[in-house]
Amino acid sequence: xxxxxxxxxxxxxxxxxxxxxxxxxxxxxxxxxxxxxxxxxxxxxxxxxxxxxxxxxxxxxxxxxxxxxxxxxxxxxxxxxxxxxxxxxxxxxxxxxxxxxxxxxxxxxxxxxxxxxxxxxxxxxxxxxxx
Amino acid sequence: xxxxxxxxxxxxxxxxxxxxxxxxxxxxxxxxxxxxxxxxxxxxxxxxxxxxxxxxxxxxxxxxxxxxxxxxxxxx
Numbered sequence: 480x481x482x483x484x485x486x487x488x489x490x491x492x493x494x495x496x497x498x499x500x501x502x503x504x505x506x507x508x509x510x511x512x513x514x515x516x517x518x519x520x521x522x523x524x525x526x527x528x529x530x531x532x533x534x535x536x537x538x539x540x541x542x543x544x545x546x547x548x549x550x551x552x553x554x555x556x557x558x559x560x561x562x563x564x565x566x567x568x569x570x571x572x573x574x575x576x577x578x579x580x581x582x583x584x585x586x587x588x589x590x591x592x593x594x595x596x597x598x599x600x601x602x603x604x605x606x607x608x609x610x
Numbered sequence: 611x612x613x614x615x616x617x618x619x620x621x622x623x624x625x626x627x628x629x630x631x632x633x634x635x636x637x638x639x640x641x642x643x644x645x646x647x648x649x650x651x652x653x654x655x656x657x658x659x660x661x662x663x664x665x666x667x668x669x670x671x672x673x674x675x676x677x678x679x680x681x682x683x684x685x686x
Contacts, residue, residue, distance in 0.1 A: 506625050509632050511664050549623045558629050562636065 484513035484605035486598070492521035494537030494552075496610040498544060501555035503608065508563030513605075516556070517598045518589075519570030523577065526553070526569070528585045553585055560588070568593035612683070613642045620649040620677050627653045628660060635666065635684050642684055643669060649677040657682065 485507045489500045500516065507514040518526060525534050535541060535552070543549075559565035569584060571592045581592065615634050619627040627648035634644045646657070654671050657680050661668050669681035 502625055505629065506660075509629070509664075510660055547623065548621075550626045550629075555625070555629070558633075562629070562632050 482510070482512040484515060486602035486605050486607045487514065487516045488598070488607070488609045489516060489518050489522045490520040491610055492524055492536060494525075494535035494541035494544065497522065497525050497535065497552045498541075498549070498555075500610045501550075501552035501559075504565055505555040505559035505563070508559035508565035510563070513564045514559065514566070515598070515601065515605075516565070516567045517570060517593060517595070518567065519573045519595070523569065523573045523579075523584075526584045526588065528583065553588065556588060566590045568598065570595065613638065614681070615642070615644045617644060617646045620647050622648070622650065624650050624652050624656070626650070628656055631657065631680075631682065632660075635682065638684055640684050640686060643681055644684070645679060645681045647674070647677050647679055653680060654678045 487500050487504055489497065504514045504516050524530065556567060567589045569581065569589045569592050571594050574580065574592060581589065615638055617630050617634055619630050627646055627650050631644055631646045638644065658668050658671065661682055665686055667683040667685045669683050672679045
């Protein structure tokens with residue numbers, strides 16, 4: 480039986496939610512499941528390639544993730560793309576409002592820009608998670 | 611005779627050991643094995659679940675002193 484594709488809508492800038500999105504996306508993608516991630520709103524700022532050490536902001540668990548050396552969320556997304564069927568999209572509206580171009584984002588991570596309407600339409604074929 | 615690749619992923623947090631296992635499986639021949647050591651307490655259940663889902667073969671899981679030794683055979 481083929482698994483339903485997984486659609487993740489990531490809006491939160493919280494480290495903990497970005498980490499969970501990255502874990503779900505990478506593990507799903509390497510488990511013979513197509514995964515699509517749509518990044519919008521404040522989450523986009525975590526993918527600013529200029530952010531470097533200031534990339535992840537969160538609460539108590541974020542501090543633990545950093546202290547213990549948990550896998551980096553961006554690296555997990557990259558592994559999901561390399562080892563499985565993971566596609567990542569940046570919200571065209573978020574880019575427009577922030578005045579950013581795709582060049583501002585972490586290199587090689589995003590497959591394309593996309594509008595919410597298209598993502599929602601595609602997501603009708605699978606399971607939908609919002610973080 | 612099958613070859614066995616050993617990976618020491620002790621100290622790595624979920625899903626690090628699984629991702630290391632998958633990367634290693636990509637590099638070996640069908641019939642060969644990967645033995646991964648993981649101190650992540652979820653690996654002993656997560657890895658067999660993943661192996662069953664994607665169609666590889668579990669050779670075994672053995673509890674060691676503070677970690678699990680998990681052996682997977684590449685089946686496809």
